[in-house]
Amino acid sequence: xxxxIPFPVIDPVAIEIGPLAVRWYALSYxxxxxxxxxxxxxxxxxxxxxxxxxxxxDFVVWATIGVLLGGRIGYVLLYQPGYYLSHxxxxxxxxxxxxxxHGGLAGVIVAMILFAWRRGRPFFALAxxxxxxxxxxxxxxxxxxxxxxxxxxxxSEMPWAMVFPxxxxxxxxxxxxxxxxxxxxxxxxxxxxxxxxxDAKERRxxxxxxFLVGYGVARIIGELFREPDTHIGFFAGGTTMGQWxxxxxxxxxLFLMTRARKPA
Numbered sequence: 001x002x003x004x005i006p007f008p009v010i011d012p013v014a015i016e017i018g019p020l021a022v023r024w025y026a027l028s029y030x031x032x033x034x035x036x037x038x039x040x041x042x043x044x045x046x047x048x049x050x051x052x053x054x055x056x057x058d059f060v061v062w063a064t065i066g067v068l069l070g071g072r073i074g075y076v077l078l079y080q081p082g083y084y085l086s087h088x089x090x091x092x093x094x095x096x097x098x099x100x101x102h103g104g105l106a107g108v109i110v111a112m113i114l115f116a117w118r119r120g121r122p123f124f125a126l127a128x129x130x131x132x133x134x135x136x137x138x139x140x141x142x143x144x145x146x147x148x149x150x151x152x153x154x155x156s157e158m159p160w161a162m163v164f165p166x167x168x169x170x171x172x173x174x175x176x177x178x179x180x181x182x183x184x185x186x187x188x189x190x191x192x193x194x195x196x197x198x199d200a201k202e203r204r205x206x207x208x209x210x211f212l213v214g215y216g217v218a219r220i221i222g223e224l225f226r227e228p229d230t231h232i233g234f235f236a237g238g239t240t241m242g243q244w245x246x247x248x249x250x251x252x253x254l255f256l257m258t259r260a261r262k263p264a
Contacts, residue, residue, distance in 0.1 A: 004161060004162065004163055004171040005160060005161065005162045005163075005171075006162065006163060007149060007162045007163055007164050007165060009149075009165065010024070010147045012024055012025065012147060012148050014027055024144050024147045024148070025144045025147075025148060027144075028137075028140040028141050028143065028144035029067070029068075029137070029140075029141070031140050032136055032137025032138075032139075032140045032141060033060065033063065033064055033067070033137065035136050035140075036130075036133035036134065036136045036137055037056065037057075037060050037063075037133075039132070039133045039136060040056050040129050040130065040132075040133050041053050041056055041057075043129050043132060043133070043195070043201070044056055044129060046201075050121070050122065050125035050126075050204075051121060051125050051126050051129060055119055055121070055126075056129070058115075059111075059112075059115050059126070059130075062111040062112075062114070062115050063108055063111055063112075063130070065107075065111065066104070066107035066108040066109075066110060066111030066112075067104045067107055067108055067137075068104075068107075069107050070100075070103045070104045070105070070106045070107015070108065070110070071099035071100055071101070071103050071104030071107060072091065072098070072099060072100075072103070073103055073107070074099075074100030074101075074102055074103010074104065074106060074107075075098045075099055075100040075103060076091055076098075077103070078100055078102070078103065078241065078245070079098075079100065079229060079231075079232065079241070080098070080231060083231075099141075101138070101141075101219075102245045102246075102249075105249075108130065109127075112126050112127050112130065122204060124204040124205040124208055125204060127205075127208045128200075128201060128204060128205065128206070128207035128208050129207075131191070131207050131208045131210075131211035131212075132191045132192070132195060132207055132211070134211060135183060135184050135185075135187040135188035135191065135211075136184070136188065138179075138180075138183040138184045138187070138215075139180050139183070139184025139185060139188070140184075142176045142177070142179045142180035142183065142184060143176070143177075143180050145176040145179075146174065146176035146177055146180070149164050149165050149166055149167075150166070150176075151175070151176055151226060151227075152164040152166070152167045152172050152173070152174070152175060152176065152226075152227055153172045153173025153174060153175030153176075153178070153225045153226050153227055154172060154173055154175075154225060154226065154227045155170040155171065155172055156171060156172055156173045156225075157171070158171075158173065160174065161173060161174075162174050167227070172227065173225040173226070175222060175225040175226040175227070178222055178225055179218070179219070179222040179226070182218035182221060182222055183215060183218045183219065183222065186214075186218065187211070187214040187215060187218055190210070190214055191207060191210060191211060191214070194206075194207065194210055195207070203260040203261060204260060204261070205256045205257075205259065205260040206256070206257055206260035208253075208256055209252075209253040209254065209255070209256025209257035209258075209260060210253065210257060211253070212249045212250065212252055212253025212256065213249075213250055213253035213254055213257065214253075215246070215249060216246040216247070216249040216250030216253060217250065219242055219243070219246040220242075220243045220246050220247075220250075222242075223239075223240045223242045223243045223246075226240070226242070228240045228241065228242075229241070
């Protein structure tokens with residue numbers, strides 16, 4: 001290959017004041033939660049008033065705790081259990097990265113179950129709104145992965161392949177950007193169109209199912225270009241951990257979509 005695109009090295013630290021360093025990775029989580037929250041409020045003001053804006057304001061704290069705890073615990077258990085058992089204090093170093101979407105999803109689901117129970121609301125009345133906003137956080141998180149030069153793709157000879165600092169001399173797919181587009185922009189647009197033209201918001205569970213199906217498909221496709229973690233590698237048939245974890249989401253999402261009904 002005669003030409004390759006150099007990785008646009010960006011300082012992972014966005015703001016540094018003395019000993020305080022704020023990383024783009026952390027800012028992506030903060031921005032995803034805040035923008036997602038505002039979008040949820042916008043959705044709550046349209047269609048059936050199943051969840052109030054005040055309740056969504058209160059749920060932001062629950063969602064934040066669910067994402068952080070679930071995402072970190074999921075990464076520790078699914079991706080590097082041996083390392084963290086040997087270095088337990090490293091579990092607290094969130095600023096170094098290491099979050100699992102599937103774990104974060106589980107954490108948010110638990111938070112929604114508890115919150116809906118405490119407030120006496122139907123679970124999917126809340127879950128459908130949150131599902132529609134989740135691609136915002138996914139998009140920003142993948143952009144942060146790109147800024148950090150992590151979770152890069154497999155070696156490639158495509159003209160837009162990049163040489164990542166931690167990926168050796170071979171040009172690689174910028175798979176973080178592929179996933180930002182599929183899991184973020186495309187999935188957000190699909191869910192928005194379902195709300196706008198298919199009355200999906202009125203069929204409890206449909207949007208949640210559509211999100212799970214859309215994410216499952218997007219993640220399975222994205223994993224075809226992403227280099228698997230070196231300590232995990234490939235599974236049978238060249239599959240990856242991310243693909244296997246997405247299959248239950250895809251199946252359950254299809255189940256939710258087929259059973260979704262408008263409330264009586």
